[in-house]
Amino acid sequence: MTAVSIDRxxxxxxxxxxxxxxxxxxxxxxRIGLSLTPTLRRVRRLEKQGLIAGYSARVDEQRLGVGITMFVLVTLERQTEETLKVFERRIADVPEVMSCYLMTGEADYILRVVASDLASYQRFMLDVLTRIPGVSRIQSSLAIKPVFQRAAPPIPRA
Structure with missing residues (x-):
């Protein structure tokens, strides 16, 4: 995808x-030093161009009872198009999986998974991950604490 150029x-x-x-x-x-109409016109254009993909609220996971975050490396038996599609469809329906990335290297996917505690994570791993066809290896790492999380990637300064 081609990057969209933007001004300051x-x-x-x-x-x-x-x-x-x-x-x-x-x-x-x-804050940007324009009147309301040109500001709204710019925002609508940025939305139409897809630079603003949407608006959302940051939810405090701990206040909802999320006690742990796990990063999970998943390796599949084969990397055929069908095997990848099946895994991606199945994992997308799991609410505990906050993000999923297809990777290069030793593992095929990395997941960010949240759970209330280790017992809940173990149930997720046994009841969900191990039952997805084609999964051959699961390696989990417990996150000790979030250090920071950015809301957006670096925005180029024109």
Missing amino acids: TDAKILQLLARDGRMSWRELAD
């Missing part, structure tokens, strides 16, 4: 909304 004002809009997606349009306009 667009970059500032993206930075501000990535930090606070609930910011009022008036505050956004004030």
Whole structure:
């Protein structure tokens, strides 16, 4: 996919909304130094271009009872297109899996999985992961603590 070029004002809009997606349009306009109408026009264009993919709230996982985060390396028996598709379809339906990446290297996938405790994670591993056809190896690592998580990738400054 080709990167979309943006100017300094667009970059500032993206930075501000990535930090606070609930910011009022008036505050956004004030912070970038434009009036309301051109600000809204720019935001709508950034949405249409797909640079703003959506708006969401950051949920406090611990307050919901998530006690542990595991990073799980999954290796498949074969890397055929069908095996990959089956795994991806099945894992996408599992609410405990927060993210899934197809990898290069020794493992085929890395998952970020949340659970209330180790017993819950063990149930997930035995009841879900081991039952997906083609899974041959599972390697789990317990995250000790989150250090930081960014809301957006680096935004180029035009």
